[in-house]
Amino acid sequence: MTEAVDQTCHSTHGYTAEKASYLRRLKLIEGQARGIARMVENDQYCIDILTQVAAVTSALKAVSLGLLEDHLEHCVADAARKGGAEADEKLEEAMQAIKRLVK
Template sequence: MCPDHPEHTGHSYAPHKEDLLRRLRRIEGQVRGLQKMIEEDRYCVDILVQVSAVKSALHQVGLTILESHTRGCVADALANREQGDEKVDELMDVIRQFTRS
């Protein structure tokens, strides 16, 4: 639910919820695999490749949620002229945070 739009009964990512949860469970498994690799003293490069894969997978989850938020909460705020500027500012802040390395 968008905090500024109580009429919304769900989050904008709701249509993607099962896919997001599936992806996050897969990422959780990858992270456990990384822990095991370190416990087993695996080769550094192999570990780094897996770290990169986890980062990429998390980035994709974030992009999906970011797109849903933009098409949902932000688009609604702009269409209804309710706090549109505030929503765009919030969106830009989250994009800046999301794109930091």
């Protein structure tokens, strides 16, 4: 993402208003990842570990969908309002992010 293009999305992003919430959720996810390592360290049962990994994956998916929604409603909508090459780039970037999510 070139610096110049980012600036046109000015210094705040769609997620800025929810920054504290995202940081809390990411802190939880980090702790859950550490917890899974402890379960492996302590030879816990495979299915119980898999259940925890599924929980972290769901938490990450929710963070992704939140960031994507904020981005569409903020950066992409702003760019679409201006139109032109920047709008095309923002829409293309968003679509690539959606494809990675759906993969």
